[in-house]
Amino acid sequence: MRVTISGGVHGNELTGIYAVKTLQNSMPLVKNIELDFLLANPKAIKENRRYIDQDLNRSFAQEALQNDSHIYEYERAKVIRQRLQKSDFLIDIHSTTANMGVTLVLSDIDEKSTNLAKILSQEYEDVRILRWLSNEEGDFINSVVPSSMTIEVGPVCQGVLDAAVFERTMKVLRRAIEILDRDEHIQKKLEAFEVNGYKDFPRNKDELAGMIHPEFAGHDYEPLYKGDPIFVTFDGDEKFYDGDTCYPVFINEAAYYEKGIAFCITQKIVI
């Protein structure tokens, strides 16, 4: 089995980039799998930007493949798609400004990735599973491999390394490689979270009109009830949550301002 470990799909998420470089410099000992390392968006990494022309992690749809638009990330997506044809499993490392600890994102419901995420989530206290199946904007890099898991770690700023977050990431990543190498299995049912909605910031036309409420900031994965404060406008007006009880994630993720997402709404599920 060939396992690709990728970082730098977003060029300013340093944790994943240096996780890949660190593993490349001191290769984990594996017996049964073949390891492959990918720095996915080298130009964006060099410029310390999320992307050059458009989000690489939304550039893997079939349309993009046929598109001759000179968008740098579409060209990269074609090269990566080719390269990942030989891979059986992908671990893609990202970071977030949200307080999400180590989140294992599953974008498919296949047995291999679910099994891996469940073992890790059971072993580590701050490791949670987030299922994020559909995405209107365009396909993730995960869509071009048979099975995959995304590691999202935070909170950490774009362009910044946080040693504590880095160390937690490496621990989970090394263990993930070991589980795949040993072909370990788990039968148990476990709790997970499933993305089923999005909430935008208050806006005046296109202009941002408010921020995440200080009492809501950092409370990813905690229950949000109708009437809880979620935003405060620049003039100090509070805005309250009006939906059904949910478990928000990606609260105040820097890269989602432009996507019109102040936080993602999830429900608890059992997988």
Place this chain on the structure above:
Amino acid sequence: MRVTISGGVHGNELTGIYAVKTLQNSMPLVKNIELDFLLANPKAIKENRRYIDQDLNRSFAQEALQNDSHIYEYERAKVIRQRLQKSDFLIDIHSTTANMGVTLVLSDIDEKSTNLAKILSQEYEDVRILRWLSNEEGDFINSVVPSSMTIEVGPVCQGVLDAAVFERTMKVLRRAIEILDRDEHIQKKLEAFEVNGYKDFPRNKDELAGMIHPEFAGHDYEPLYKGDPIFVTFDGDEKFYDGDTCYPVFINEAAYYEKGIAFCITQKIVI
């Protein structure tokens, strides 16, 4: 007296940008001064990047003025220099990923800015004065006005608004405008910090080889002693401080990675 308040000298420091927009939308009542608002780097603000071609806040040297290099920030610097000719005082708002609370940066030793910073520092507990007089890279925007004060607030990620940090910034900013309008004065001597050195990350040739040590992270303005841990390499090796006792600031500031600064070294002074 004409007072200019600027934000967005760095396009991804949202706190200053929305502070300026908020004041524009609800103008503070002033009797004796004229207020002027400036969003300094509109193209970088639109793209949510620190700068387009090079740091605008290092583009105000005389050489840059004469330079016909088609660098966007040099062109902006010329326009801003022209506009600020009518201003007597500049308050320039920035944010940092470092845990610096509200820091009032003085880049000159004139009476007006020192007086303003001293009143604010005495009134608010988390407001500190940082004197940063020289800068090898090129002149700050402050160099084109007779007197000025920079407000640096943190910790906040690039491209992110933190409501608590925003509110603290607005409180200090509104009070600063009031002090200038009422021409208030203070005689007392006060403690401040003066930048007198820089420390880079561990590197292998040009490649980053380590991060801020988790025990050092977030300890801006606290004493750093010889032998204290400051870095940890990606392999887990600790690196220790080897200089005289100092008070570090800008610890792990995202924008300073590329400048070769892991933190700035300061000494306590009395002003």
